[in-house]
Amino acid sequence: MSKRLAIGVDLGGTNLRVALVTKDGEIIRKVKEPVSGGVIDLTIRLTKGFVNEEIAGIGLGVAGLIDRENSKVFISPNLPAVEGVSLVNSIKEKFRVPVFIENDANAAAFGEKWIGIGKEFSNFVLFTLGTGIGGGIIHDKKLLKVAAEIGHITIHADGKKCHCGNSGCLESYASARALLSNVISALESGRESILKGLDGDILAREMLKDAGKNLGIGIANIINVMSPEAIVLAGGLTGAWDIYIQEAIREASKRSFKELFNKVKIIPSLLGDDAGVIGSAGIVFENMINRRISE
């Protein structure tokens, strides 16, 4: 008989999240802790309490470029701690259950498709807007097993150096890290007069609008290539919907083909911070079904 629970792990950013998830995508229990030091030890420690005989497997959603053939992380500009580490094998050996790995944003897209806002769409692209910018593509109701490194599309050919090695990446202009670095630069270059004297909101607003405008370029690029039914936006920066996202929508409307823009819905994710753990657990169930079919 197939097992009815899976553990979803989200190693997507500053926090490690672990959840015990049912076959229906319901979270039974969850924990989170800031990522620090050895990610393997941390993952094992947080996962341990959830492992029992009802567990079908563990799904890991990890920030970075996934080496699917070898179940490893090639490179993770925003979470170098996971690079070159045998995460899957170590966890498999520890708990003796099947372990799967996927990019964190891909896992979140899978989660939104499974039981989130994506249920109603066959084709959508999810953007994770946090420290970095990630993406996941659902096409024909399935997660495309591609890199989907949307944050590393060049939008300013002669632009700023990105920590991925490229320059002019979307992530360098529209992520939380980009915002922070812009604010610091502005302060350093004497914009404190505005910040202190007048109103800090003006600087913050201006920065958010600029980041949003750049996000809109990235969204337009994805609309023109993937012509999705929806763009689903997740991550902390969606909290600034009225400024940052509204500006992105405005810019995307100017830059994408109007016939494509008119049919695309630009909407927030439904699962929020839980999308990653739910999606990672969902990937376990999906893989187990595929295994049974192929056996």
Added chain:
Amino acid sequence: MSKRLAIGVDLGGTNLRVALVTKDGEIIRKVKEPVSGGVIDLTIRLTKGFVNEEIAGIGLGVAGLIDRENSKVFISPNLPAVEGVSLVNSIKEKFRVPVFIENDANAAAFGEKWIGIGKEFSNFVLFTLGTGIGGGIIHDKKLLKVAAEIGHITIHADGKKCHCGNSGCLESYASARALLSNVISALESGRESILKGLDGDILAREMLKDAGKNLGIGIANIINVMSPEAIVLAGGLTGAWDIYIQEAIREASKRSFKELFNKVKIIPSLLGDDAGVIGSAGIVFENMINRRISE
């Protein structure tokens, strides 16, 4: 019994191409003529001689954004003659056979997958490099039914106005039209000294390298998002492989994740100018098979 021939029509650029194609993708006969005036009349005139009782249907590969629901062309920046015209219905009424429409670059990608260089890959992206720049995406051995308007990815956020309405599009920097406009600008701004006095090759070379560099940005963007096994390059500009394409490869290597770049092959198309007609005919056969399955 299923019919063994299809007509492929390529309305992708300056020439209209029509070919009679077998179930194995072999061209039995083909014609081409420059596009001028009424495209429906021209298509009917060139197609007429090929229609017989062995024809399963007609496939149209048309430059522009395809409205799949209504079998029309939404917009075609490089071939405005096909916009808002009832191409499919007119041809269907005339010949009383099934007629299918697809974007020209998508059709070419389908052709390359079917009997071209794409046979050996499960995942590749085809770029058509001509007057404009188009794209087609093969994922998991299937043509993704998406816009794939790769030419209209913004790579210079504050860049030149593109005839699609956006600014900074790849197509405005790396297409044949972009090259021509750059050469004209250079001549007008006094660069004739170089062209006449020294060596015209220097200007041409410089322009081609610059266009190639921009193409490389577009290729890197696609590599980072779709992580394909191959990038297949088609169209007239591939003739300048040693300068334009080599420069593109160099730039793409700098801008894409090295783990993805190392596994991608950047190669010329095998079918050349025939990819569009072969692919359009192939789409007819595929649709007929799907119809039989669903009946």
